[in-house]
Amino acid sequence: MIALSDIHVWQPKSVEDAWKLKAELAADCRIVAGGTLLRTHWQAGSAAMPRHLVSLDAIPTMRKLEEAQGTAVIGAAVTLAELERHPLIGDRCRPLAAAVKSIAAPSVRRLATLGGNLVSAVGDTLPALLVTEARLEWYGSEGEELEPVGSWLERVRSGAAPGNRLLIRIHIPIQPLQPRRNPEMSFAFYRKIGRREAFIPAVVAVAGTGGLAENGKLRNIRLAAGGGATQAERLTDAEEILLSDDHWSENLPAIHNHIQRQYQACTDPFRSAEYRRITAANLITAELWAIANQMGRGETGYAAYS
Ligand SMILES: Cc1cc2nc3c(=O)[nH]c(=O)nc-3n(C[C@H](O)[C@H](O)[C@H](O)COP(=O)(O)OP(=O)(O)OC[C@H]3O[C@@H](n4cnc5c(N)ncnc54)[C@H](O)[C@@H]3O)c2cc1C
Secondary structure, rough: OOOOOOOOEOOOOOOHHHHHHHHHHHHHHEEEEHHHHHHHHHHHHOOOOOOOEEEEOOOOOHOEEEEOEEEEEEOOOEEEHHHHOOOHHHHHOOOHHHHHHHHOOOOHHHOHHHHHHHHHHOOOHHHHHHHOOOOOEEEEEEEEEEEHHHHEEEEEEHOOOOOOOOEEEEEEOOOOOOOOOOOOOOEEEEEEEEOOOOOOOEEEEEEEEEEEEOOEEEEEEEEEEOOOOOOEEEEEHHHHHHHHOOOOOOOOOHHHHHHHHHHOOOOOOOOOOOHHHHHHHHHHHHHHHHHHHHHHHOOOEEEEEE
């Protein structure tokens, strides 16, 4: 066991320096953002404490959140509390705003970062990032590269994601500011069920975005589920059926079945895979039901259920 006095915390000022340090110190080093997840692993003994920690705290590019051409560009070390307060996220990236608010307690959110949540590959922001089609900007031996979050998760699942990269920024297309009377209703939702009501990682988290045309047809629908040790995934079968079915609102039981069939939930000591699959299907079809009811009342505009 390493004594705390033997641990060296490095505070590089640039992404390049952080990456060089990580490469030089190799196995005895860990990148640390807020440290809230790493700390739980060290305390539980499920990961060894390294001799070197490379903090991302002093890298200005990783702490910035700005808008660029309809996209929110979020530094990987921006904290969940900063995201929670930022109007760009609260008003125009609602699934992420709802996900962030549901994570841990406010004291943890003041330290915890979006990058740390995402790189863990099981963070509760992932369903929201999947439905908003976030892209991840990495720095590694090949320089900088941009990768859709869905492709990265697939590579994590198959064991093919490079482990030595640094996540620099997350790019998320944001909801346009809509004119007052838009005939198409756009919707977004994020729902999370935990083992208790708050301050705890999800058993199941689902998210969805899309549009509803005046004729009742769904457009651009994107659905995702994740939570616990289960990696988040897009529910493409249900999406396809919803897009092709003019009477989707009458066929929600079939959608429920498709979600259960596609969602690859896993069992852990707390909940079975079956419980997670049914819960994900229940949450999503309940949201679709609410959207269909809103349509029935002829309401338009932006609806978000969080
Ligand atoms: C009491 C408590 C409750 C919690 N509740 C929740 C919850 O409800 N939902 C949830 O999802 N999580 C929860 N967590 C876990 C954790 O707080 C969050 O996932 C948090 O967002 C992790 O961010 P962090 O900055 O602290 O990550 P860290 O602990 O610093 O890092 C996590 C991992 O990511 C790597 N990493 C971090 N940043 C980068 C980067 N830019 N590039 C490459 N690698 C990087 C680190 O090396 C490490 O492997 C909880 C934790 C605690 C202690």
